[in-house]
Amino acid sequence: MSQIILHHYPLSPYSEKVRLALGLKGVSWNSVEIPVWTPRPKLTPMTGGYRKTPILQVGAEFYCDTLLILRVVERLGRSGSLYPKGQEALAKAFGWWIEKGSFFNAVCLTIGNMPGLPQELIDERRPLFRVNIDPKELAPKRALYLQRVDAHLAWLAEALADGRRFILGSEPSAADLSTFHPIWFARQNGGTEVNELIAFGSVINPWYKRVAEIGHGKFSAMTEDQAIEAAMASEPSEPEEWWPEAQHIGLKRGDQVSVTPDDYGNPVHGKLLSWTADEVVIRHEDSSVGKVNLHFPRVGFDTARDEKPRV
Numbered sequence: 001m002s003q004i005i006l007h008h009y010p011l012s013p014y015s016e017k018v019r020l021a022l023g024l025k026g027v028s029w030n031s032v033e034i035p036v037w038t039p040r041p042k043l044t045p046m047t048g049g050y051r052k053t054p055i056l057q058v059g060a061e062f063y064c065d066t067l068l069i070l071r072v073v074e075r076l077g078r079s080g081s082l083y084p085k086g087q088e089a090l091a092k093a094f095g096w097w098i099e100k101g102s103f104f105n106a107v108c109l110t111i112g113n114m115p116g117l118p119q120e121l122i123d124e125r126r127p128l129f130r131v132n133i134d135p136k137e138l139a140p141k142r143a144l145y146l147q148r149v150d151a152h153l154a155w156l157a158e159a160l161a162d163g164r165r166f167i168l169g170s171e172p173s174a175a176d177l178s179t180f181h182p183i184w185f186a187r188q189n190g191g192t193e194v195n196e197l198i199a200f201g202s203v204i205n206p207w208y209k210r211v212a213e214i215g216h217g218k219f220s221a222m223t224e225d226q227a228i229e230a231a232m233a234s235e236p237s238e239p240e241e242w243w244p245e246a247q248h249i250g251l252k253r254g255d256q257v258s259v260t261p262d263d264y265g266n267p268v269h270g271k272l273l274s275w276t277a278d279e280v281v282i283r284h285e286d287s288s289v290g291k292v293n294l295h296f297p298r299v300g301f302d303t304a305r306d307e308k309p310r311v
């Protein structure tokens with residue numbers, strides 16, 4: 001079994017979701033800390049320019065987006081279950097709602113109270129977010145972001161109101177981890193002011209502590225060069241799964257395609273290998289790493305044939 005490698009940085013909320021998933025599933029992993037903002041000269045060529053954090057690497061397979069990463073972690077680990085039996089769709093749908101509703105608002109609320117944020121980070125994110133995340137710009141908009149976060153937390157409180165330990169019942173699941181990480185970012189970085197403002201309340205507080213206690217499991221530090229070596233030492237798989245539905249949108253195996261996040265972010269190009277209800281796999285090649293497979297979830301990404309051959 002190839003080493004399990006997480007490319008991430010400590011401050012990243014979506015990485016916290018995956019770190020907890022690895023802890024919950026009892027997976028031993030390797031931690032590669034990447035720069036918070038681009039350039040990322042070692043990682044970016046390996047992943048065809050995919051720029052969001054985190055990325056999970058297993059040999060020459062790179063899994064992009066936490067929606068897919070959690071499903072991979074579910075298979076890799078033995079303890080617990082991110083998708084309790086019969087509740088997989090519920091866990092995914094709950095996570096989609098809470099992240100779309102609360103992540104960006106919690107980040108803006110928190111950053112408004114983080115004076116001293118590096119200017120490089122502010123400048124790098126601005127064209128992507130289309131919101132200036134300079135704390136001086138965000139602080140006066142606190143009321144806007146706070147009411148949005150609180151409105152979603154009210155639904156969370158409702159979900160937990162019957163005294164259940166976790167969102168889907170007595171055991172933690174992917175739904176808890178998706179819900180936890182935006183609040184975690186606010187709690188860690190927003191200072192007492194933001195902490196006191198957010199409506200944690202007596203229902204959400206004990207749940208928050210229970211999720212935090214899951215921890216990150218066993219991991220050791222790894223360098224980016226070691227991760228590249230791990231990719232080069234492995235042959236990428238040849239996934240064969242193919243759902244005929246792809247024909248309806250004009251795609252066939254072997255096509256040169258782009259895969260692009262449907263919210264913001266750049267396209268990644270490669271040869272289409274596999275298409276299923278849940279996942280798209282493309283082959284990417286770069287002199288720094290050789291051949292690798294890039295995996296994306298179907299939900300949240302748009303795949304299209306490259307009209308012009310890329311040089």
Ligand SMILES: N[C@@H](CCC(=O)N[C@@H](CS)C(=O)NCC(=O)O)C(=O)O
Nearest residue numbers: 012013014015051052053065066067
């Ligand atoms: N849908 C993505 C979202 C990941 C995401 O937005 N990550 C943040 C860091 S926590 C990020 O990379 N932000 C900078 C960027 O989008 O380039 C996932 O689930 O992995």
